[in-house]
Amino acid sequence: xxxxxxxxxxxxPFASLHEQYGGQMVDFTGWNLPIRYTSILEEHRQVxxxxxxxxxxxxxxxxxxxxDAARCxxxxxxxxxxxxxxxxxxxxxxxxxxxxCRDDVLVYCMGPSEYLMVCNGANRAKIIAHIEDNRGDLxxxxxDQTEKTAMCAVQGPKVMEFIGSVSKEIPTLKxxxxxxxxxxxxxxxxxxxxxxGEDGVEVILDAKMAAPALKMLLKDLGQQxxxxxxxxxxxxxxxxxxxxxxxxxxxxxxxxDPLSAGLGFAVKLDKGETVDEGAPPxxxxxxxxxxxxxxxxxxVRRLVGLHVEGRRSPRQSMPILVGGEPLGEVTxxxxxxxxxxxxxxxxxxxxxxxxxxxxxxxxGRSQVDAVVRDLPLYxxx
Amino acid sequence: xxxxxxxxxxxxxxxxxxxxxxVTIGITKHAADELTDITxxxxxxxxxxxxxxxxxxxxxxxxxxxxxxxxxAGSISEVNDNVTNDPSLVNSxxxxxxxxxxxxxxxxSALGELMDGATYDRLHGDS
Numbered sequence: 456x457x458x459x460x461x462x463x464x465x466x467x468p469f470a471s472l473h474e475q476y477g478g479q480m481v482d483f484t485g486w487n488l489p490i491r492y493t494s495i496l497e498e499h500r501q502v503x504x505x506x507x508x509x510x511x512x513x514x515x516x517x518x519x520x521x522x523d524a525a526r527c528x529x530x531x532x533x534x535x536x537x538x539x540x541x542x543x544x545x546x547x548x549x550x551x552x553x554x555x556c557r558d559d560v561l562v563y564c565m566g567p568s569e570y571l572m573v574c575n576g577a578n579r580a581k582i583i584a585h586i587e588d589n590r591g592d593l594x595x596x597x598x599d600q601t602e603k604t605a606m607c608a609v610q611g612p613k614v615m616e617f618i619g620s621v622s623k624e625i626p627t628l629k630x631x632x633x634x635x636x637x638x639x640x641x642x643x644x645x646x647x648x649x650x651x652g653e654d655g656v657e658v659i660l661d662a663k664m665a666a667p668a669l670k671m672l673l674k675d676l677g678q679q680x681x682x683x684x685x686x687x688x689x690x691x692x693x694x695x696x697x698x699x700x701x702x703x704x705x706x707x708x709x710x711x712d713p714l715s716a717g718l719g720f721a722v723k724l725d726k727g728e729t730v731d732e733g734a735p736p737x738x739x740x741x742x743x744x745x746x747x748x749x750x751x752x753x754x755v756r757r758l759v760g761l762h763v764e765g766r767r768s769p770r771q772s773m774p775i776l777v778g779g780e781p782l783g784e785v786t787x788x789x790x791x792x793x794x795x796x797x798x799x800x801x802x803x804x805x806x807x808x809x810x811x812x813x814x815x816x817x818x819g820r821s822q823v824d825a826v827v828r829d830l831p832l833y834x835x836x
Numbered sequence: 837x838x839x840x841x842x843x844x845x846x847x848x849x850x851x852x853x854x855x856x857x858x859v860t861i862g863i864t865k866h867a868a869d870e871l872t873d874i875t876x877x878x879x880x881x882x883x884x885x886x887x888x889x890x891x892x893x894x895x896x897x898x899x900x901x902x903x904x905x906x907x908x909a910g911s912i913s914e915v916n917d918n919v920t921n922d923p924s925l926v927n928s929x930x931x932x933x934x935x936x937x938x939x940x941x942x943x944x945s946a947l948g949e950l951m952d953g954a955t956y957d958r959l960h961g962d963s
Contacts, residue, residue, distance in 0.1 A: 479869065494927070495898045496873045689872055689898055766876045768896055789898060790875045820894075 467512040468605035468665035476685050483688060484577040486513040491687035498690035499792040502651055503835075506611030507686035515579030516604055516659060517586070519570045521595030528562060528570055529738040530589055533713060533722040533746070537737050539564035544631045544646050546721050549574075549582060550742030554712040554749055558582050559703060559721075561648065563633060568595075571644075571659075573606070575703045589741065605665035609683060610655035610694075612835065617682045618656065625656065643668070650691065652698025653835055693789045696800065699760060699831025705771055705786045706758055706800055712746060715754040715802065717830060724750055756783070757808035760828040761799040761816065766790065767823070769799035769816050776815040776822065777807045785816060791832065798832050799825070839864070839957040840931050844950035846907045849960070851931065852947055859908055859939045859947070861892060865930040866960040871897035874923040879904075879915045879937050886910055888946055892937050895926060908946045910939035 464487040467473070473480060478489025488510060491498060501507050519528060528536040534547035543564050549557040558578040563571040574582045579601060586597060609618070615626045625645050628634060633646035643660040660668055692702070701707050706716055713722050724747055727739040763769050769788030774781035788799035799816065807814070812827040839845070843853040849867035853860040868874065879893035886892055888909040895902055915937050919925050926934040951959075 479872075490899070491872060494873050496875075693898060767878075768875060768898075768901070770901070 465513075465602070467510050468662040469510040469512060469607065469669065471666055472510070472669060472685060478685070478687060481688075484513055484575075486576065488513060489685075489687040490689045492685050495687065495689035495693065496792050498684070498686035499693050501684050502611045502653055502686060502690060502694055503793055504612065506609060506614040506617060506655070506683035507651075507690065508683050509608040509610065509686055509688070509691055510605075511608050511657070511691075512601075512605045512662075512665075513576035514601075514606055515572075515574040515576060515582065516600040516606065517572045517574065517579075517583065518598050518600050519572065519595055520568060520597075522568055523593035524568050524570050524595040526735075526738050527586065527590050527593045527595055527597075528572070529726065529740060530593075531586060531741060532560070532562060533726075533740055533742070534562070535723045535726055535737060536562055536564070536570065538731070538734065541566050542632055542634060544633055544648055546631075548707075548713045548718060548721055549585065550713070550740065550746065551709055552742055552745060554714075554742040554745035555709040556703070556707040556711055556713060556716070557585060557709060559701065559707055559718075561646075563644070563646065565635075571600075573659075578703060603662055604659055605662050606657065606659045607665075608649055608651070608655065608657045608691075610649045610651040610653045611683070612653060613682050614653070614655040628656075650698075650700055651694040652700070652831065652833055653694075692787075693792060696787050696789050696798065697791050697793055697831065697833035699800065699833075701758070701800075702787060711802075712742075712749055712754065714746060714749050715756050716758045719750075722746055754805060756802045757805050758786070758800060758830065759803050759808045759810075760830045760832045761785075761788075761801060761814070761825045762794075762828050762832070763788070763797040763799055763816055763823055763825040765797060765823045767818050767821075768797055769801075769818065769825075773799075773819070774817040775801050775803060775825070776817060777803070777812070779815075781817065782807060783814075793833055797823075800830065803827065839953040839961055841953035844947045844952065845956035846905065846950055848905050850904060850907070852906075852908060852950065853935075854941075854944050854947055857940060857942070858913065859906075859910060859941050859944065860935050861904070861906055861937050861939060862930060862935040863895065863904060863926060864956065864960065867902075868927045868930045868934070871895065871900060871902060873898050874926045877919050877923045877926065877936065879920070880912055882912050882915060884912045886912065886939060892939075895923070895936075904936060906939060907950060908939065908941055908944055910941035912937050913940040914938040 775783035783803035876896040
């Protein structure tokens with residue numbers, strides 16, 4: 456296999472790392488990124504037992520600056536942005552008028568009038584257009600920082616201790632908090648967030664600094680006994696499935712609302728309906744009316760986990776049968792490397808979305824038994 | 837690793853090793869790499885008649901499921917149980933321990949249409 460770039464795929468600022476460690480490169484939403492370096496299963500276990508480094512530079516990084524930045528974000532995000540503390544991150548959905556998910560994002564509060572939104576790579580152009588369409592006459596500057604910056608995730612049970620050897624401050628961060636760190640000449644945003652179900656950080660830095668930062672911070676990366684080794688996007692997918700985290704295009708789409716997806720914690724249904732004394736009024740969000748209606752009746756379907764019998768992997772779109780009737784659909788599935796069994800996520804009518812319910816998954820050539828489980832299917836010990 | 841020159845290769849990345857009245861079938865190292873870690877192998881049972889171009893079974897990886905196609909007609913005479921029990925053999929030793937089935941054949945002329953190792957290597961070998 457060659458790792459050369461053909462056509463017009465974008466190269467990440469970490470491209471030299473992928474070449475050095477022999478990454479198997481694929482077109483990942485227009486970016487040339489590694490699906491794996493050694494083996495997806497090995498890299499998965501590396502993250503569950505020690506630590507992994509993931510290049511996630513394809514994720515969109517959008518900056519909002521100005522007096523109305525928070526108002527715009529409150530208009531497009533299901534979570535409340537106004538009132539966020541500097542150094543805080545919030546997971547949120549961006550919805551359409553019907554309450555379907557346009558994307559799931561992380562909003563970073565950089566200061567009273569500056570915010571960063573991290574969105575899915577595949578949705579970047581759509582989200583930029585959505586913000587431009589809905590900003591009206593709000594006063595703020597909006598710019599796409601994605602290709603000027605790099606982003607990586609360092610995840611695993613030994614990661615914080617490892618980072619403690621270069622920074623005393625980073626390991627004191629609480630979950631969903633970040634700091635802007637000056638490491639020698641490098642200015643980096645480090646947040647205690649991730650997409651693997653493990654402890655760890657996500658780091659955003661200037662694109663030009665990506666290669667030197669890696670050399671400085673991760674000298675031993677890739678050695679057989681390294682605490683942190685490079686991991687591809689294949690392992691990232693199986694890790695997030697075990698951790699019950701949704702992936703846009705699978706568990707979340709324009710037709711699926713966040714309440715059905717079990718993301719009610721990230722939806723402020725009464726946004727703008729109560730006014731804090733002295734604070735400016737908060738904008739209602741796009742889709743709020745629709746989601747209030749869904750919440751009042753309760754979602755008709757819900758996202759569930761499945762433990763599936765046998766050794767075959769369930770895949771997206773496979774029917775889930777209840778009493779022989781195809782009533783649901785798998786959204787993601789894999790043979791879980793940690794649980795050593797096939798697992799899946801999928802939607803079922805709410806009345807059947809109850810832990811312990813016996814169902815079948817239609818794998819195409821055969822039907823296998825499965826049991827509904829609460830998400831996540833894996834929690835770190 | 838060089839592609840073995842003792843066998844024939846199909847466009848769909850299977851290899852065919854002809855010895856007397858038997859053809860052993862597997863998938864190439866390139867195919868195994870593309871599929872990523874193979875987690876499940878299910879071949880049709882011994883005694884199944886396979887038409888030329890027919891599926892002999894499926895291999896599943898973390899990423900996808902793929903049919904394995906025989907370019908020669910015959911009857912399955914042996915299935916590699918070691919691979920069924922440890923599918924990672926297909927990744928680690930695609931041309932040896934990772935073989936999938938043996939086919940009893942009477943007419944192997946179809947194999948003449950396939951690529952030799954050097955040609956396959958030129959198209960899909962490691963670089």
